[in-house]
Amino acid sequence: MAGAETARRIDQASRVIKATPEALYRAFLDPQSWLVWLPPAGMTAAIERFEPWQGGRYRLVLTYEGAGHTPGKASEHSDVVEARFLELVPNMxxxxxxxxxxxxxxxxxxxxxxWSLAPVPGGTEVTIACEDVPAGISPEDHAVGLASTLANLAALMERGLARRF
Incomplete structure (x- = not known):
C-alpha cells in the first residue's frame, strides 16, 4: 500500500540481577564497568569518549576477538558506536x-x-529495549548479543565487584 509506514523494529531482552537499582545505575554511568559488562561474548571494548550526563556523548569501539564472526559495521573486525545520553533517571x-x-x-x-531498572524480589529486573534497530542487524544475533550483555552485567554485579560502585 503506497504511503503506508513500515513497522518500527524493537528488540528487547530482560534479566533479574541480584543487585539494587542504585548499584546497577552506578554501573551504567561508570566507563570502567562498561568495559567489563557491555561487550557481548566474543568482543572487547575501548571507550574513546564518555560523558555520563544528560546530553553527554560517548564513543565506543567494539572489536571482535578471533575469526568466525559476521563482518563488523565500521570495519571487518569492529563496530563503532557514536551515542548520546538522552535521559538519565537515577536508579530507574x-x-x-x-x-x-x-x-x-x-x-x-x-x-x-x-535500559530500565525495576526492583523485584531477589534483585532488579533489567530490561533493554532497542527501537528502530537497523535492518542490517540480524534479529537472532542481536538477541544473543543482548542476552550476553545482560549475563555480563549480572556476573559483574553478583561476583561482588559491584561493591566498588
Whole structure:
C-alpha cells in the first residue's frame, strides 16, 4: 500500500540481577564497568569518549576477538558506536541514541536504547529495549548479543565487584 509506514523494529531482552537499582545505575554511568559488562561474548571494548550526563556523548569501539564472526559495521573486525545520553533517571532508566557509522546503508539511522531498572524480589529486573534497530542487524544475533550483555552485567554485579560502585 503506497504511503503506508513500515513497522518500527524493537528488540528487547530482560534479566533479574541480584543487585539494587542504585548499584546497577552506578554501573551504567561508570566507563570502567562498561568495559567489563557491555561487550557481548566474543568482543572487547575501548571507550574513546564518555560523558555520563544528560546530553553527554560517548564513543565506543567494539572489536571482535578471533575469526568466525559476521563482518563488523565500521570495519571487518569492529563496530563503532557514536551515542548520546538522552535521559538519565537515577536508579530507574538510562536512554541512549545510538548510531553505527558504516558505509552500509543497512546499518544507517539511529537506534534508541532504553535500559530500565525495576526492583523485584531477589534483585532488579533489567530490561533493554532497542527501537528502530537497523535492518542490517540480524534479529537472532542481536538477541544473543543482548542476552550476553545482560549475563555480563549480572556476573559483574553478583561476583561482588559491584561493591566498588
Amino acid at each position: 532508566r538510562v536512554v541512549h541514541r545510538v548510531e553505527f557509522p558504516s558505509d552500509d546503508p543497512a546499518f544507517a539511522g539511529a537506534m534508541r536504547m532504553t
